[in-house]
Amino acid sequence: MPATATSDTRVRLIDAAADLIAAAPGEDFSLRAVCDAVGVKMPTLYHFFGSKQGLIDAVVERGFDLYLGEKTAMESSGDPIQDLRTGWDAHVAFGLANPGFYTLMYGKVRPGYSPAAQSRPSEILLSLTTRAADQGRLVVPPEQAAAHVLVTNIGVTLQQIILATADPELSAAVREGTIAAITGTGAQQRTPLAAAVEIAAAHPDVLGRAETQLLVAWLSKLGERTPETA
Amino acid sequence: MPATATSDTRVRLIDAAADLIAAAPGEDFSLRAVCDAVGVKMPTLYHFFGSKQGLIDAVVERGFDLYLGEKTAMESSGDPIQDLRTGWDAHVAFGLANPGFYTLMYGKVRPGYSPAAQSRPSEILLSLTTRAADQGRLVVPPEQAAAHVLVTNIGVTLQQIILATADPELSAAVREGTIAAITGTGAQQRTPLAAAVEIAAAHPDVLGRAETQLLVAWLSKLGERTPETA
DNA sequence: TTGGTTGATGTAGCGTTGCTACATTGGCTA
């Protein structure tokens, strides 16, 4: 009797499937259980989704919508590397909060297959590494940096889902290790600020004399106020 | 009529299952297909393995036997960190060569479940990090170092299985990034200018946001025009 | 009004799946 907006039934089927998946992440689920939950017979489901994989695809799409909805809610800090950090933590947090969605989005291991919607967050990631590269802060191409971040971020998230335990210490360690690897930042023995001052002073023509003088002053101030970088 | 050694049928069932799994890694497989391949009926399979999961467990066990057989074939270099590198590469190589086994061993994501046999390679890994820690070469506890290595190693392997493409460059980058993270030996490959950018961007409050942005731009320009400093 | 098209749903049933109750066989041992 109903038929409210643009196919309410379709949405309810996706919701029911997502609920069943969330109740048993990583496990299989029955289409008949989905239909029973909505109060509809199987041909209706097949009318909308064509196959079980079609329904799963729709659920995955919704998962990425949810994920990106949370992610775009946080504004950029202006620093791409810092954005990488908050993006990493958001990724892990989403996986732990939604293991059902996450295992479908990133936990299905089959050669040659990955959900099309994966490209959406991947492009955001790539834009961040590209900005970092434009600022000369990467020691690897932005594509490889993005792949490096994605692969380790997924690995650390899947592991925590399997253990059913959040391990923020491990996540932070892998995160910082990854960022250090793509930026070339490691344990320092000499202060790079002093070295940067030398380079600038040796090439006053590149920026102009006044700008160089100001740059040197700023670098010195930075060195005084950030003693941990020495 | 046969009945050669200690249950030949059991071994042949495992072999047939492994073949089917290898033919379609990550996909499901049918017990009847396994039985047909061996020329036996289902109750025989159930006599030996009790359930489908029982058969899968046996296949996984064989997968770890295979993996550890390859792994223990390579002798120790004497240096635990170097052993970590060769162990990493052996792990990735095994996953790429045996995606069917590997997805069962490390690719099944279900909260609270992981194959018992996983502990065998994990203990080898932990003994390596423990030796490294005894030599004072780790900046984190050996348990966290082992977890860090395992998680990134699995992540990089699963990704390459999904893409059905070996990416030795990415694998090596993640490997070295991970080792640098647990040993604290940062790759000193980047220029002091990039390091200065890093410090400035991490402390935008010292100079102010606009000034920091200008400073970053100047340092980047300086880097482009003074290639000899790289 | 009429008649046809289209989307949405139900009835019924197909073949396959994991699994099992039960019967049968064959070799080993008491």
Next chain:
DNA sequence: TAGCCAATGTAGCAACGCTACATCAACCAA
């Protein structure tokens, strides 16, 4: 020789993904 037990077959169950077909309501053109 008698009995036990591991190994295997026969037959079938319930649940699964999927589909041919019919039905019904809504819309739209003649």
